Amino acid sequence: MTDLQPFIAGLPKAELHVHHVGSASPRIVSALASRHPDSPVPTDPEALADYFVFRDFAHFIEVYLSVVDLIRDAQDVRLLTYEVARDMSRQNIRYAELTVTPFSSTRRGIPDAEFVEAIEDARKAAEAELGVVLRWCFDIPGEAGLESAEETTRIAVEQQCEGLVSFGLGGPEIGVPRPQFKPYFDRAIAAGLRSVPHAGETTGPQTIWDALNDLRAERIGHGTSATRDPRLLEHLAEHRIPLEVCPTSNIATRAVTDLDQHPVKDMVAAGVLVTINSDDPPMFGTDLNTEYGVAARLLDLDESGLAGLAKNAVEASFLDPAGKAKLAAEIDAYTAEWLRR
Numbered sequence: 304m305t306d307l308q309p310f311i312a313g314l315p316k317a318e319l320h321v322h323h324v325g326s327a328s329p330r331i332v333s334a335l336a337s338r339h340p341d342s343p344v345p346t347d348p349e350a351l352a353d354y355f356v357f358r359d360f361a362h363f364i365e366v367y368l369s370v371v372d373l374i375r376d377a378q379d380v381r382l383l384t385y386e387v388a389r390d391m392s393r394q395n396i397r398y399a400e401l402t403v404t405p406f407s408s409t410r411r412g413i414p415d416a417e418f419v420e421a422i423e424d425a426r427k428a429a430e431a432e433l434g435v436v437l438r439w440c441f442d443i444p445g446e447a448g449l450e451s452a453e454e455t456t457r458i459a460v461e462q463q464c465e466g467l468v469s470f471g472l473g474g475p476e477i478g479v480p481r482p483q484f485k486p487y488f489d490r491a492i493a494a495g496l497r498s499v500p501h502a503g504e505t506t507g508p509q510t511i512w513d514a515l516n517d518l519r520a521e522r523i524g525h526g527t528s529a530t531r532d533p534r535l536l537e538h539l540a541e542h543r544i545p546l547e548v549c550p551t552s553n554i555a556t557r558a559v560t561d562l563d564q565h566p567v568k569d570m571v572a573a574g575v576l577v578t579i580n581s582d583d584p585p586m587f588g589t590d591l592n593t594e595y596g597v598a599a600r601l602l603d604l605d606e607s608g609l610a611g612l613a614k615n616a617v618e619a620s621f622l623d624p625a626g627k628a629k630l631a632a633e634i635d636a637y638t639a640e641w642l643r644r
């Protein structure tokens with residue numbers, strides 16, 4: 304940790320790449336596991352910490368899905384969502400686009416409408432009681448195939464979910480080519496949703512091109528391998544297509560071998576709009592404040608630089624112009640006040 308950490312802790316922030324179930328802290332997972340004692344997920348916080356040590360990306364997906372299995376009724380969904388917002392408010396995250404995977408819940412028998420009602424109820428309570436504005440990205444779990452794509456698209460298009468702003472694609476990339484999801488993204492985009500697929504996390508730059516060309520991505524989840532293709536970096540910079548960079552996640556899943564080798568510096572040097580995010584924070588032993596500290600070190604940032612990073616996330620968000628201006632002004636006011644001390 305750097306001495307910038309107290310500044311970061313109070314900095315108003317927006318987070319654009321963070322998963323619903325992946326944000327379940329040991330406290331929340333323990334509560335859910337206690338409600339469902341037949342689950343293999345331990346309830347003891349220390350045993351949970353061991354349980355969350357990943358051998359590789361495939362193992363991470365396996366553990367992640369066992370936590371997904373704890374979300375069995377609308378009450379679980381509501382509890383998880385509200386408690387995630389509480390963890391965000393403690394980090395002064397003011398706005399978050401939370402990636403939720405309705406398919407994981409509806410396949411367990413939670414009706415679409417009940418799922419949407421649970422997250423919407425939590426969203427409204429979080430905004431009123433915790434001051435955290437939540438919006439949703441409904442994502443296709445790539446490993447579950449086209450059936451999950453159809454179901455996710457149907458729910459996104461049919462349910463009148465007020466907080467829904469975008470449409471994503473997660474899960475493993477290897478063996479799950481992006482172009483096959485084009486018809487689903489076309490329908491979601493036609494319904495007014497913004498395209499934000501994961502791409503180039505565990506595969507090369509071609510996957511990012513596929514996400515841009517076939518899925519009409521407006522932001523890229525991770526995009527770690529973009530730095531291997533100078534023409535792609537140029538394209539991202541020129542078209543102001545932001546990357547949702549999650550440094551510690553990339554180490555935990557072995558997408559990047561060493562934090563000091565993380566390509567974020569090259570992305571910034573190429574003029575790409577970089578945002579910093581936590582992905583599945585408790586599972587990776589991190590949170591957004593820690594990730595800002597990591598970014599400050601990797602990018603050699605001071606307070607003003609960190610404020611700039613926070614404003615990148617505001618710019619790259621799907622907030623309306625008034626919402627963006629308000630949050631950016633809060634960041635500026637906080638930073639000016641801090642530097643006057």
Ligand SMILES: [Zn+2]
Pocket residue numbers: 320322473501524582
């Ligand atoms: Zn992710």
